Amino acid sequence: MNTRFVASQSVEIAVPEQPVPIQHYLRQPKRLVYALVDPSRMEQLSHDQFRLKMRPLSFMMLSIQPTVDMKVWADADGSIHLKSVRSEIRGVEYINQRFGLNLIGKLYPVEINGVTYLKGKADLEVKVELPPPFWFTPQAILEATGNALLKSVLLTVKQRLMHQLLLDYRHWASEETGVPVSDLGTGLSPNQQII
Template sequence: MTFTFAAQQSASLTLAGSRAEVEAFCQEPEHLVAALIDRDRVVRHGVDLFRVRMRPIQALGLHIQPIVDLRLTTAPGAQVTLQATGCHLAGNDWLNQHFGLDFQGILQPETATEQSVTLAGLADLHVHISLPPMLRFTPAPLVQAVGNPIMQGVLLAIRHSLSQELPRQFYYWQQRQRASGLREIVQR
């Protein structure tokens, strides 16, 4: 039996700076990835492609370690899109053949003043998984009761990291821009 789990999470955060600064900052994907995921769990595979070793998940006697390929694309106006392009489970070949993950997130300016920009985001996560033979007789309500909170927890962790780390990354980026004396951002 295949189970499908879905979760959605929204986020809103304010960055203290001009819209031009936020747009320039958002054109550098490494800052956004650093705000979402610990650096020791990320390997960059291209300009906009990152491989992420997610934290292990243990449920129903299974140990699952997702490794997700994420594409982070930026568009003019500080719009950022994050999409899973692939996923596999480390160390569990059977589950790998019976597992699918879809993830997409978007972050974009919602409002702006001269001193700050509020970004709004939305993330969607879907997982499709078949239980291994040893768990096939597990009641479906129990599987759902375990799976749904895990999905929501993953998205809440992403939201928390984004809300806490992105303003910090942006502040440090601003400080480096000012210290370098090469500030090329045109103030509006």
């Protein structure tokens, strides 16, 4: 039974002002990757490709562990792009041979009323042929369960992005300028918030 699951997630973050603009930080996509994902689950394959070993996920009665190879690159305008180039499911060979994962993401800086924001969107799609035990489960239940699982994966990435990325940017700005992190402050004015 061929099934398709989809999820999308958008993000908008007010970026605290630091001595070095966020655009300079974004020219190093590797830093973004390591801010987004637990470094112990990430392996760098080349200057712009990374292998992410996700935590095991439960889908109905299956436990699966997706592994995704991603290409990450920066444009001259400061946009960062992320695209899956290969995927594998560990744990269930039947599904691994009938599985496809597509991830496309973009993160870019914009300035609104003197405040820099990072805006982005990620789209995740999984196409899979489920094994015979699932053939008797209504398609609507399978799709709702799969879509919810993908949405939770993207939500976890979004939460890490909103906290880890700004923290890493602050530390990077400290290293670049030689100013201790404690002296940089958060850079947020009282009316700025993470959205």
